[in-house]
Amino acid sequence: MSNFFDRLLGRSPRDTSARTAKERLQLVLIHDRTDVPPAVMDLLKDEIITVISRHVDIDREGVEINLTQTQRESRLVANIPLLDAPGGGRKRRR
Amino acid sequence: MTAKVVTITSGKGGVGKTTATANIAVALAGMGEKVVCIDGDIGLRNLDVVMGLENRIVYDLVDVVEGRARLRQAMIKDKRMPELYLIPAAQTRDKASVSPSDMIKVCNDLRSEFDWVLIDSPAGIERGFRNVIAPADQVLIVTNPEVSAVRDADRIVGLIEAEEKGPGHLIINRVKIEMVKRGDMLSTEDVLDILAIPLIGVIPEDEVILVSTNRGAPAAMEEKSRAGQAFRNIARRLKGEDVPFMSLDDNQGFWQKLTARFARSGG
Numbered sequence: 373m374s375n376f377f378d379r380l381l382g383r384s385p386r387d388t389s390a391r392t393a394k395e396r397l398q399l400v401l402i403h404d405r406t407d408v409p410p411a412v413m414d415l416l417k418d419e420i421i422t423v424i425s426r427h428v429d430i431d432r433e434g435v436e437i438n439l440t441q442t443q444r445e446s447r448l449v450a451n452i453p454l455l456d457a458p459g460g461g462r463k464r465r466r
Numbered sequence: 467m468t469a470k471v472v473t474i475t476s477g478k479g480g481v482g483k484t485t486a487t488a489n490i491a492v493a494l495a496g497m498g499e500k501v502v503c504i505d506g507d508i509g510l511r512n513l514d515v516v517m518g519l520e521n522r523i524v525y526d527l528v529d530v531v532e533g534r535a536r537l538r539q540a541m542i543k544d545k546r547m548p549e550l551y552l553i554p555a556a557q558t559r560d561k562a563s564v565s566p567s568d569m570i571k572v573c574n575d576l577r578s579e580f581d582w583v584l585i586d587s588p589a590g591i592e593r594g595f596r597n598v599i600a601p602a603d604q605v606l607i608v609t610n611p612e613v614s615a616v617r618d619a620d621r622i623v624g625l626i627e628a629e630e631k632g633p634g635h636l637i638i639n640r641v642k643i644e645m646v647k648r649g650d651m652l653s654t655e656d657v658l659d660i661l662a663i664p665l666i667g668v669i670p671e672d673e674v675i676l677v678s679t680n681r682g683a684p685a686a687m688e689e690k691s692r693a694g695q696a697f698r699n700i701a702r703r704l705k706g707e708d709v710p711f712m713s714l715d716d717n718q719g720f721w722q723k724l725t726a727r728f729a730r731s732g733g
Contacts, residue, residue: 397660
């Protein structure tokens with residue numbers, strides 16, 4: 373039935389307004405629940421990059437800082453790719 | 467008797483708190499339970515008109531709290547039901563005329579005489595909300611499958627947990643199954659994914675609700691109303707019965723059936 377309407381309206385089942393509503397809600401609620409607005413996230417990201425770069429070389433472009441949620445528990449997840457040190461000890465050596 | 471105090475709240479206004487309170491009260495009373503409703507929306511009372519008892523108000527909740535009337539004098543008996551009473555809100559006062567400890571005292575005085583004390587909330591999360599949450603043993607959160615109502619419900623879920631009154635139980639009100647089917651309304655599953663609290667009822671959109679509110683006779687009094695049935699199911703679940711959630715699908719009118727048939731043959 374929904375497939376019929378979807379085809380009639382020329383959209384895929386994933387592209388419904390209910391899906392959009394759900395995704396928007398999930399995003400806004402992560403910030404509501406933690407009281408961390410997107411602007412603060414950006415600030416956090418910049419500062420984390422600055423602090424970590426003082427000690428190790430990181431791929432600044434590849435840094436991801438996200439709020440995630442499992443049920444009603446929130447956590448801040450940082451994914452920070454390191455750059456290989458030139459001539460670093462873990463490179464293959466003879 | 468030791469009444470259970472159940473507060474019906476939502477955050478957002480207009481989602482059906484008062485309608486839910488009136489209907490659950492009528493449903494419980496119809497099952498032989500002794501029920502009293504308190505209108506916690508001081509200054510904007512409405513539970514009286516929804517229940518059809520507006521012409522019988524002499525004293526209200528604020529009169530009781532301020533000592534001008536005894537609790538029993540402010541209780542209006544609904545003569546259509548065996549044991550159903552309403553304590554109306556004051557209309558010309560504000561939320562600050564009652565405190566959370568006043569509400570706890572009033573409810574404690576009612577506990578020995580009733581099976582259920584149902585409290586209808588004002589919209590919002592300020593003083594009026596704190597008043598109605600304070601005495602609650604259980605909280606029912608009413609929402610609609612719509613972004614602003616769900617967002618506000620989420621806020622209420624958090625506040626209730628902070629007050630250690632959680633987890634709230636969810637009522638999803640005004641579900642239009644045809645819109646859900648074509649992907650234009652959040653489904654029950656969507657709302658549950660987002661709010662992550664237990665579900666206690668799903669109420670289909672039903673014109674009978676408006677008609678029954680016009681008349682001051684809650685839909686749960688009517689055998690045939692789908693929404694009324696859904697409210698009766700909530701009452702049974704409150705009592706601890708394991709009632710399966712009804713399919714919202716059978717409520718198709720002639721045109722829906724016809725278009726559904728076309729849709730099937732078409733796809």
